[in-house]
Amino acid sequence: MIYNFAVAVLRVLYKLLFRLEATGIEHVPKEGGVILASNHISNFDPPTIGILLDRKVHFMAKKELFEVWGFGWLITQLGAFPVKRGGVSKESIKNSLNILRSGKIMGIFPEGSRHDQGDGKKGAASFALRSDAAIVPVAIVGNYKLFRKVRVIYGEPLDLAKYKENPSPDNVDLLTAELMNKITELKLAG
Numbered sequence: 001m002i003y004n005f006a007v008a009v010l011r012v013l014y015k016l017l018f019r020l021e022a023t024g025i026e027h028v029p030k031e032g033g034v035i036l037a038s039n040h041i042s043n044f045d046p047p048t049i050g051i052l053l054d055r056k057v058h059f060m061a062k063k064e065l066f067e068v069w070g071f072g073w074l075i076t077q078l079g080a081f082p083v084k085r086g087g088v089s090k091e092s093i094k095n096s097l098n099i100l101r102s103g104k105i106m107g108i109f110p111e112g113s114r115h116d117q118g119d120g121k122k123g124a125a126s127f128a129l130r131s132d133a134a135i136v137p138v139a140i141v142g143n144y145k146l147f148r149k150v151r152v153i154y155g156e157p158l159d160l161a162k163y164k165e166n167p168s169p170d171n172v173d174l175l176t177a178e179l180m181n182k183i184t185e186l187k188l189a190g
Contacts, residue, residue: 002077003056010051018044018144022052024154030055033100033133036154037124039183040109044144046080048152049107057107058099060092096123100131110179125175129163137179139186153186 014020028034036057038049050057058079066072066082081099083092099106108124128135134157142150158178163171 002074003079006078007051010047014044014048014051014150017146018048018142018150019147020048020052020150020152022152022154024156025052027154027156028053028055028105028136029134029157032103033131034105034157035100035124035128035133035135036105036107036138037110037135037179037183038107038138039140039187040111041140042144045109045140046107048140048150049138050105052152053105055105057105059107060096096127097131100127100133106133110176110183122172122176124179125163125172128158128160129172129175134158135160135175135179137182137186139183139190141187141190151190153190155182155186158182 011020028036034055036049038045046057046059056079058081060083061075061080063082063084065075065080081092081095083089096106106127108127110121110124124135127133136157137155139153139155140150141153142148144150158175160175163175
């Protein structure tokens, strides 16, 4: 209930303040595990990629945020779960795989931090191959200036068949490279 209320409020605020628009929402599967893998330019990004969808999106968030009185409870209600800085713990990996295997959506920023430079970490590709979840490249275009347009572009899910045949470290690298290229293509098209 808190999630639905927050999404309704944020939809209005983001549309008013950032003139938020989305294209390609139809590419996000209506059911089953899904990874939304997006570029990362701002702290505003997690709601940006999730609030226009009809499904709840779960995110990793740094553990320190859960230690802030009241805020930890709130972000847990909104679908966040903790991850330690400097690397993903076994517990975070287990949580991620459980979310995806139970047919939910998880948002990931493969760049790992807010720099939007196109280099990707292997987590999204690894989770997709290990969970059988679809992986949807997402691009956020804009800069969150008040009353300037921010666009979210959801691409078509990547074809994982050729990577699943042999989920080797090399294939995880190749899938990560393909994902980052798709995100870049979406940004340039936006």
